[in-house]
Structure formats: structure tokens, C-alpha cells
Amino acid sequence: MDYQSTKQSEIQTSHTNLFKIKKASQWIEEAKNRPIPQMLFDVFWHEGELCILFADSNVGKSILAVQIANSISKGKSIAGFRLESHLPQQILYFDFELSDKQFETRYSQNFSNHYPFSDKLLRVEIDPEAGIPDVYKNNYEAYLLHQLEIAVVEVKAKILIIDNLTYLGSDNEKGRDALSLMKQLKALKKKYDLSVMVLAHTPKRDMSKPLNGNDVSGSKMLMNFCDSAFAIGRSTLNSTIRYIKQIKERSTEKVYGDDNVCVCNIVKHSNFLEFELTGYSEEREHLREWTGKALNELDQQIIEIKQTNPELSNRSIADKLKTNHMRVGRVLEREKDSITLSES
The missing domain is CATH 3.40.50.300 (P-loop containing nucleotide triphosphate hydrolases)
Structure with missing residues (x-):
């Protein structure tokens, strides 16, 4: 038996409390038998x-x-x-x-x-x-x-x-x-x-x-x-x-x-x-620097873009303004009547 084989044999048979050495595929096989965390x-x-x-x-x-x-x-x-x-x-x-x-x-x-x-x-x-x-x-x-x-x-x-x-x-x-x-x-x-x-x-x-x-x-x-x-x-x-x-x-x-x-x-x-x-x-909507004026300005930008480009989706408007599409939806829903009047 050559030196490398001898060392591999020692690793396989030795016991240590600190390390567990197994083939990567063996770890996967053993993990497959345990339930998926819920x-x-x-x-x-x-x-x-x-x-x-x-x-x-x-x-x-x-x-x-x-x-x-x-x-x-x-x-x-x-x-x-x-x-x-x-x-x-x-x-x-x-x-x-x-x-x-x-x-x-x-x-x-x-x-x-x-x-x-x-x-x-x-x-x-x-x-x-x-x-x-x-x-x-x-x-x-x-x-x-x-x-x-x-x-x-x-x-x-x-x-x-x-x-x-x-x-x-x-x-x-x-x-x-x-x-x-x-x-x-x-x-x-x-x-x-x-x-x-x-x-x-x-x-x-x-x-x-x-x-x-x-x-x-x-x-x-x-x-x-x-x-x-x-x-x-x-x-x-x-x-x-x-x-x-x-x-x-x-x-x-x-x-x-x-x-x-x-x-x-x-x-x-x-x-x-x-x-x-x-x-x-x-x-950022809940942070100090984004209260008051900053939020009002963002809302106004959302409304203006929608009025100018009514075909744009909420997500597209959000991407333009680097904000969240759900915020865009809330602002547009709140201002729906005024946007409709402006369009007519």
C-alpha cells in the first residue's frame, strides 16, 4: 500500500469529535432522508x-x-x-x-x-x-x-x-x-x-x-x-x-x-x-429622511408620469423612479379620480 492510500485509510478509520469527513455525495444522500424545514x-x-x-x-x-x-x-x-x-x-x-x-x-x-x-x-x-x-x-x-x-x-x-x-x-x-x-x-x-x-x-x-x-x-x-x-x-x-x-x-x-x-x-x-x-x-418610506416633502414629491412624480404615459404599467413607473410598484399602485388608486379628470 502506497503512502497516499495509507493516509486515506487512516482518515477513514480514525475518529475525531471535531470533524466529520464524508464525500459530498454522501452528505446529500443523508440530507435527502431528513424532512425539509418548514x-x-x-x-x-x-x-x-x-x-x-x-x-x-x-x-x-x-x-x-x-x-x-x-x-x-x-x-x-x-x-x-x-x-x-x-x-x-x-x-x-x-x-x-x-x-x-x-x-x-x-x-x-x-x-x-x-x-x-x-x-x-x-x-x-x-x-x-x-x-x-x-x-x-x-x-x-x-x-x-x-x-x-x-x-x-x-x-x-x-x-x-x-x-x-x-x-x-x-x-x-x-x-x-x-x-x-x-x-x-x-x-x-x-x-x-x-x-x-x-x-x-x-x-x-x-x-x-x-x-x-x-x-x-x-x-x-x-x-x-x-x-x-x-x-x-x-x-x-x-x-x-x-x-x-x-x-x-x-x-x-x-x-x-x-x-x-x-x-x-x-x-x-x-x-x-x-x-x-x-x-x-x-x-425608505418609513425613514426620517423620506417623510413629508420627499414623499410628497415622489407621489407627484408618479402621478405626472401616469398622466403623461397612461399606458405604462405600475412596475414600469416604479422602475423609472426607483421605487416599489406597490407604492405606485397605492398612489394611483388614491389619486384615480384626479388622474381621470386630467386625462379628459
């Missing part, structure tokens, strides 16, 4: 992903996260968003933000007529009276992750939502511990075949700039180790308007990017506080 919250979060949802404080991260958890636990999609797995699933929601009374306020009518959650949605709080073993006295974050793993095993949950990241690691805002934390969450996800969503804050940001991966606390260190990420932005058009935007994706194409964000209002029709999809638009 959407848990449209294109934003798929099964088997470690996902980050981030936004500024008081924008509605927890409201949307509970809404997603409720949807998965009941196997019913949120209006306007896809849920491919319609089998109700057990889900653990680690709530490090709200007290039980604050939670009750959101999902009741003045503390009565409470919303009927599924028994498959399990909410978790920190027990303030729980002691910390001596071995974890100087590493509270490690103790939290250890207890999180125990909870996963005990209830046999496959889906986790952690609200929020800053409670798992005190230095995440500086990015120092972000790498270690994401590695541990990723390892936990792989060990138990989990789908994990982690909520995170954004530091103070320029409201005239589009949302991007640098806006999450911990910055690129966190983004590098997640499978997907999406963000909630606060619109400058109206204090009640929010928009949802894809930031990172691996299991799908980018559908809701700069030129097509999901526009929502936060509403409470009865006893459930939730995001309600109202349409789609370009992100």
Missing part, C-alpha cells in the same frame, strides 16, 4: 434555525414573539403570514421581560375575559427565590443555559423563544461574550434538534438609515452565528406603524428586504395584543 413564521424563521429578532425598546418585539408562539402552539397561521406546520407544537417561551401581571394585561380585557392560550405554549420566568449552586456562583450565564437545557429535556420541547438576549449574557451589548453565547445556543440547537428564536435590542440608531445586521446588540458577532434574522422598525409616518424586514436568511430567498417590508399596526381588538398586517412598502 416555515414557522413565513420566510423569517424556519424549523431548525437559530433566529434573531431585534428591534429598539418598546417597538413590539415581545408582542410579535408571543403572537408567533401562540400561532405555532395552535397550528394556526397569523393572518398574512405563512405557517407550514399546521400540527400544534410544544413551545417554551422564556420571558425575562414581563411579570405575570404585565403579561396578563396584554392578554385580557382589564384583567377579565382572558385570552385562551393553548396548553402547548409554556411560559417560563426566573424564580427569584431559586438558589445558585456554588459551582455557578461566578458564572450566572452558564447556570441559565444549563437550566434552559434541563427545561428542554423535561418538557420535550422542540421550539424555544428567548426574550431576551441581554438576560443570558451581561456583556452582549459590548459584543465580548456574543461569540461564546451563540456557540452555546447553536450547540444546544444541534444537540436536541431545536428551533430557537432569540430576541435582542438595538443600540441607539439613526432613524434615517435602513435597518441592517449592524444594528443588533453584539453586532456582527451575533449575526455570524445565527441562521436567520429579522427586525422590527418604527415608522416615522405614524407612531402606531411598524414594519418587519428580513436581515439574514439561509433557508429561503430574501422576500421582505429594503424594497418590500411588511407594514403592520399593533392592535388589540379584544383580549390579544398583536401585530396586524396592513400592506407592504419600501423601507
Whole structure:
């Protein structure tokens, strides 16, 4: 046996915990036997992903996260968003933000007529009276992750939502511990075949700039180790308007990017506080520099082009003005009567 054959034999027979070496075709054959990851919250979060949802404080991260958890636990999609797995699933929601009374306020009518959650949605709080073993006295974050793993095993949950990241690691805002934390969450996800969503804050940001991966606390260190990420932005058009935007994706194409964000209002029709999809638009419509005069000028340009070239489609007008064809449609629909009068 020659030297090269000997080395190949050693590689094939040796065992290592760090690397798995297989032919590319073998990886494909093994992957074919595993189910295709299904959407848990449209294109934003798929099964088997470690996902980050981030936004500024008081924008509605927890409201949307509970809404997603409720949807998965009941196997019913949120209006306007896809849920491919319609089998109700057990889900653990680690709530490090709200007290039980604050939670009750959101999902009741003045503390009565409470919303009927599924028994498959399990909410978790920190027990303030729980002691910390001596071995974890100087590493509270490690103790939290250890207890999180125990909870996963005990209830046999496959889906986790952690609200929020800053409670798992005190230095995440500086990015120092972000790498270690994401590695541990990723390892936990792989060990138990989990789908994990982690909520995170954004530091103070320029409201005239589009949302991007640098806006999450911990910055690129966190983004590098997640499978997907999406963000909630606060619109400058109206204090009640929010928009949802894809930031990172691996299991799908980018559908809701700069030129097509999901526009929502936060509403409470009865006893459930939730995001309600109202349409789609370009992100720049919601940014500070695109409010007021700039938007009015764009609307006027759309109307003038349509009056001059009535045969042009909405998409053609959008291409000319480097805007979104859905915005063109909304403007023309709103101004339909005046355009008709001008033409006559």
C-alpha cells in the first residue's frame, strides 16, 4: 500500500469529535432522508434555525414573539403570514421581560375575559427565590443555559423563544461574550434538534438609515452565528406603524428586504395584543429622511408620469423612479379620480 492510500485509510478509520469527513455525495444522500424545514413564521424563521429578532425598546418585539408562539402552539397561521406546520407544537417561551401581571394585561380585557392560550405554549420566568449552586456562583450565564437545557429535556420541547438576549449574557451589548453565547445556543440547537428564536435590542440608531445586521446588540458577532434574522422598525409616518424586514436568511430567498417590508399596526381588538398586517412598502418610506416633502414629491412624480404615459404599467413607473410598484399602485388608486379628470 502506497503512502497516499495509507493516509486515506487512516482518515477513514480514525475518529475525531471535531470533524466529520464524508464525500459530498454522501452528505446529500443523508440530507435527502431528513424532512425539509418548514416555515414557522413565513420566510423569517424556519424549523431548525437559530433566529434573531431585534428591534429598539418598546417597538413590539415581545408582542410579535408571543403572537408567533401562540400561532405555532395552535397550528394556526397569523393572518398574512405563512405557517407550514399546521400540527400544534410544544413551545417554551422564556420571558425575562414581563411579570405575570404585565403579561396578563396584554392578554385580557382589564384583567377579565382572558385570552385562551393553548396548553402547548409554556411560559417560563426566573424564580427569584431559586438558589445558585456554588459551582455557578461566578458564572450566572452558564447556570441559565444549563437550566434552559434541563427545561428542554423535561418538557420535550422542540421550539424555544428567548426574550431576551441581554438576560443570558451581561456583556452582549459590548459584543465580548456574543461569540461564546451563540456557540452555546447553536450547540444546544444541534444537540436536541431545536428551533430557537432569540430576541435582542438595538443600540441607539439613526432613524434615517435602513435597518441592517449592524444594528443588533453584539453586532456582527451575533449575526455570524445565527441562521436567520429579522427586525422590527418604527415608522416615522405614524407612531402606531411598524414594519418587519428580513436581515439574514439561509433557508429561503430574501422576500421582505429594503424594497418590500411588511407594514403592520399593533392592535388589540379584544383580549390579544398583536401585530396586524396592513400592506407592504419600501423601507425608505418609513425613514426620517423620506417623510413629508420627499414623499410628497415622489407621489407627484408618479402621478405626472401616469398622466403623461397612461399606458405604462405600475412596475414600469416604479422602475423609472426607483421605487416599489406597490407604492405606485397605492398612489394611483388614491389619486384615480384626479388622474381621470386630467386625462379628459
